Amino acid sequence: MRKAALQLGMTQPSLTTQLRRIEGAIGGLLFTRGQTGSRPTPLGHSVLSRARPIVADMSALITAARDAAVGADGARLRVGSIGSRVVTGWLRRIHARLPDTDITIHIEVSSHTLLQLLATNQLDVAFVHETAGFPLEFPAGVDRRVLTAREPKFVALAATHPAAGRRVIALAELAGDSWIVDPTADHEWAALRHVFTSAGLDPRLVHVRDNTTAADLVASGEAVRPCQPTAEPTPGTVLRPLLGDPLTAELSLAWRPGALSVVELSALFDDLAAAYTAAATRNDTYRAWLARDAAPPGQ
Known part of the structure; x- marks a missing residue:
């Protein structure tokens, strides 16, 4: 539900409300909701199988309409x-x-x-x-x-961090820090967890989707975070490579x-x-x- 809401550009409560309205219109339960997520009921499977072609046709219609709006001689990318x-x-x-x-x-x-x-x-x-x-x-x-x-993943950390003065930082030096990960980024959490497990480490992972909040947490010394090497350090932070480039x-x-x-x-x-x-x-x-x-x- 969380990932679906993100992809649709809406909040999870709004999506839940919309699903309940759809279930009310259809007259039956489409999904069962539990601690491990939402799963289609038999009725839900039936509705989904018939809805997917409709959604695909609508997407094709929108694309064709946009193509026509650009004009026969208009270039679009x-x-x-x-x-x-x-x-x-x-x-x-x-x-x-x-x-x-x-x-x-x-x-x-x-x-x-x-x-x-x-x-x-x-x-x-x-x-x-x-x-x-x-x-x-x-x-x-x-x-x-x-x-x-x-492409290597660098690490962003506070300029006051004890390891900030090093040119390259070993992963073990940051094992006691909280690591910020974006739960919506493809495999970021899984990749980081795999790297730490392979090294015999078990740091705290903090899920943060907002970049402003993440930058503030790093600058304050509350956490560190993996980042792209093309990124620019925010005020109060530095970017450093990890020894051996364990994340690429x-x-x-x-x-x-x-x-x-x-x-x-x-x-x-x-x-x-x-x-x-x-x-x-x-x-x-x-x-x-x-x-x-x-x-x-x-x-």
């Missing part, structure tokens, strides 16, 4: 992306290269959601990430090109074949690679890491 410092530079480059194109951007925490939007023709291209050890499920008809096969991700550009030409896709990828390089080199810590450990983006 629907871009999706995970949240990243790279996005602004990527869009700026696309706009400069395609000034007459109607460009929209859809930001998601979840790469899985972006892939589904691609598969259902709601996006043309998407910048996605795949946590090492937790592969994404690419829908049929969606391809990708890897931007970087191994693969970054890719994903698309639906046929949505764009090979030349167009290549140009979009080059724009993304240039934007990523620019974001990476603005961060002294990541620039040093790249010079020591990694190939340039796109290679």
Whole structure:
């Protein structure tokens, strides 16, 4: 229910109320609700099987209507992306290269959601990430090109933290800290738990979805958090690599074949690679890491 509400852009209580109204209109219980989540009843399965084609047809109708609204001669590009410092530079480059194109951007925490939007023709291209050890499920008809096969996760911590003066921090040095994770991000909690379990550590994990609150908790010394190496430290915090890079991700550009030409896709990828390089080199810590450990983006 929580994940469904997030994807729909509404609160969980609002979604629960809406489901109860639907059940009232239909005249029967559609879901059983328990401590482990909600599951369809036999009636719920029947309704779902008949509702899915209707929802798919409505999505196709909306897409066709938007296509018609753009006009037969109008150019349009629907871009999706995970949240990243790279996005602004990527869009700026696309706009400069395609000034007459109607460009929209859809930001998601979840790469899985972006892939589904691609598969259902709601996006043309998407910048996605795949946590090492937790592969994404690419829908049929969606391809990708890897931007970087191994982006490390850094850690954000208070500038007053005892380990803040180190250039590289061992995971064990932070075992006594609370770690902030976003429960809506693909596999972030599972990946962090796996890394700590493998190291024989058991830190406290704190679920926080709001970036402002998370930044304040880190700056105050209440917690630390994993972060993208292209991120910029917020006031009162520093970013540091973890020894041995135990948390990494693969970054890719994903698309639906046929949505764009090979030349167009290549140009979009080059724009993304240039934007990523620019974001990476603005961060002294990541620039040093790249010079020591990694190939340039796109290679």
